[in-house]
Amino acid sequence: MSPAGIIRPEPGGYRDLPGGGRPAKTAVWAYAIAGSGAGDLAAGDLAAGDLAAGLRQLTGVGGAPVRVTSCSGLGMLVSDVSAAQFGEAALRRNLEDLDWLDQVARAHHHVIDAAARLFPLLPTRLATVYSSDDAVCAALAERRAALRGALRRVGGRVEWGVKAYAMPESEITAGGPGGAGGRGGTPAGGVGPGRISTAEARGGGLAYLRRRREQLAAGRESRAAAVGAARALHGALAGQAERARLHPPQAPQLSGVRLPMLLNAAYLLPADGAAEFAAAVAAHASAHPELRIELTGPWPPYSFAGDDDDGR
Amino acid sequence: MSAGGNAPVRGAGAAQLYGTGRSSGGSRAPANLGDILERVLDKGLVIAGDIQVNLLDIELLTIKLRLVIASLDTAREVGINWWETDPWLSADAIRRQGEGQPGDGMGELREEIRRLRGRVSELESGDESRRHHPS
Numbered sequence: 001m002s003p004a005g006i007i008r009p010e011p012g013g014y015r016d017l018p019g020g021g022r023p024a025k026t027a028v029w030a031y032a033i034a035g036s037g038a039g040d041l042a043a044g045d046l047a048a049g050d051l052a053a054g055l056r057q058l059t060g061v062g063g064a065p066v067r068v069t070s071c072s073g074l075g076m077l078v079s080d081v082s083a084a085q086f087g088e089a090a091l092r093r094n095l096e097d098l099d100w101l102d103q104v105a106r107a108h109h110h111v112i113d114a115a116a117r118l119f120p121l122l123p124t125r126l127a128t129v130y131s132s133d134d135a136v137c138a139a140l141a142e143r144r145a146a147l148r149g150a151l152r153r154v155g156g157r158v159e160w161g162v163k164a165y166a167m168p169e170s171e172i173t174a175g176g177p178g179g180a181g182g183r184g185g186t187p188a189g190g191v192g193p194g195r196i197s198t199a200e201a202r203g204g205g206l207a208y209l210r211r212r213r214e215q216l217a218a219g220r221e222s223r224a225a226a227v228g229a230a231r232a233l234h235g236a237l238a239g240q241a242e243r244a245r246l247h248p249p250q251a252p253q254l255s256g257v258r259l260p261m262l263l264n265a266a267y268l269l270p271a272d273g274a275a276e277f278a279a280a281v282a283a284h285a286s287a288h289p290e291l292r293i294e295l296t297g298p299w300p301p302y303s304f305a306g307d308d309d310d311g312r
Numbered sequence: 313m314s315a316g317g318n319a320p321v322r323g324a325g326a327a328q329l330y331g332t333g334r335s336s337g338g339s340r341a342p343a344n345l346g347d348i349l350e351r352v353l354d355k356g357l358v359i360a361g362d363i364q365v366n367l368l369d370i371e372l373l374t375i376k377l378r379l380v381i382a383s384l385d386t387a388r389e390v391g392i393n394w395w396e397t398d399p400w401l402s403a404d405a406i407r408r409q410g411e412g413q414p415g416d417g418m419g420e421l422r423e424e425i426r427r428l429r430g431r432v433s434e435l436e437s438g439d440e441s442r443r444h445h446p447s
Contacts, residue, residue, distance in 0.1 A: 027363055088363050102345060105352045125356035129363040139359055150357070161347060247350065255346055266355075278328065295328040296347055302355040 025083040028130040029061050031111045032121040032300075033140070034068070034075045035151045054118050061107040062086065066115070071137040072144045074151075077115055078136060081129070091127055116300040120155025122147065123302050154305060157242060158298035160267050160277055163250070164233055165259035165292040166226040169219065222290060229288040230262035233281075240280055241267035245303045259292060266303035274298060 058066040060079030068075045084090060094100045105126060112123045130136045140147065238244035245268075249261035269277055278295060285293045 030359075030361065033357065033359070083363075086363075101349070105345070105349050108352050109348045123352075123356045125354075125358050126352040128359060128361040130361050131363050135362040139361070143359060147359075247354075250346055250350065256344060281328075296344070299351065302351040305355065305357040 025087075026080040027083045027086050028069075028078045028133060028136055029081045029086060030124045030128040030130065030136065031060070031066065031077040031079070031108060032115060032123045033147055033151070034077065034115070034119050034121040035073070035148065035155060055115065058111055058114055059107075060111055061104050066111055069133045069136045072141045074140045074144065074147055076124075076136045076140060077111065077121070078130075078133075079111075086129055088129075091129070095127065112300050112302075116158075120151060121300065122150055122154060122305040123300050124305070150305065154268065154301045156271065157268050157301050157304075158271055158274070159301045159303055160241075160269060160274070160295060160297035161299060162233070162237060162263065162265050162267065162281060163255065163261055163294040163296075164230045164263035165257055165261050165294075166223060167290050167292050168259065169222050226288075226290040227262055229284075229291050233284045233288070233291065233293070234263055234265055236284065237265070237267055237277070237280060240277060241269055243268040243304055247303070257292075257294075262291070266299075268301055268304045269298075271298075 055066050055068065055077075060066045060081075062079070062081040062085060064079045064081065066077055066079045069078055070076075085094070094104075108126050112121070115121055116123075130139070234244070234246070245266045247264045247266065249264045252258050255261055267277065274297075281293060281295050285291065
């Protein structure tokens, strides 16, 4: 028996699935958990009609429409996926394929991001898959109280991401955009500010060594200053946010920035707190030329969805 | 509490850069796949699906190694590991365990980090020749 309150996908929805036609076996892919707002969709009240219309335009992972399965006063945003592609064995294989992962991650994020504009939600981690709507209900029922608590604390807020990188010394001392051609101080090979031309090195071994030592010391000092500034930045922003979360710095391959990342953090803010927060970030950026600061968002509250406590 | 009524205008992932020396006013960059992956793979609510790869133990570990955890060693090399002792670790561990105890979570996470470090050095020794060409 299927649980009450399920919005069925439109009859044509399956046509978008790879292979066409009616899939032999489907699984249910989860995007997010919502509270009564999404649950009301099933009750069919006035506002719910608008929300349902917004959701119906959303296409999920694998191309099927997004729908809401409600029970226990909670709703799970889901879409049907083919078990052949998203069943356990297939997932294990596919998650190793970065192109596949890229597509699926973007599709997953797109649904969560769009739905978060419609109602408060808790994003679920990628690859949360159920065999049926009944299984979704069982999972919601099991953690009902904790999920409702988390929705109250996190739902409706937005997350801002802040990353800080250590600025190369050549750019700090240049004193901003006007200084000596901006980024020209570092050789294209990226060896760093300590690089000495071979001619200079031949000119005097001792002088070279002395100069090299000074440069290394200066490098250590400026790195320490940058780390200190990153900590101060985090402290200040955390004080302004409802919650804060530190993440490990990203590798350059992931961030796309070759500078060392000193801070990778997420801050939970009310939806209308963006301007003030961005102003604080900008103020720190101008006070600390040793940092390059990157602000991203607003994101759905990914980094805070799993919070079980009231701390921080 | 205000619900979805005053939902923000979103352009999630758009980045504002400060202090680049080039764009003092801040410039916007498109959503970065790395940021999306970091969030959908590593953050987000863990709630058990009944069809579910055990993400923590198996395949995703390799992905995380490549994308996220691999950066830990880099950070350690340059002495930027102050965040390692920060409370996010314990919070993360609790989340991984669902309703688990803080103490247990910490231990489990330490164990995981230890295993990951082992894997990183294995991979690095295997990948040495390829990795040494910066992209």
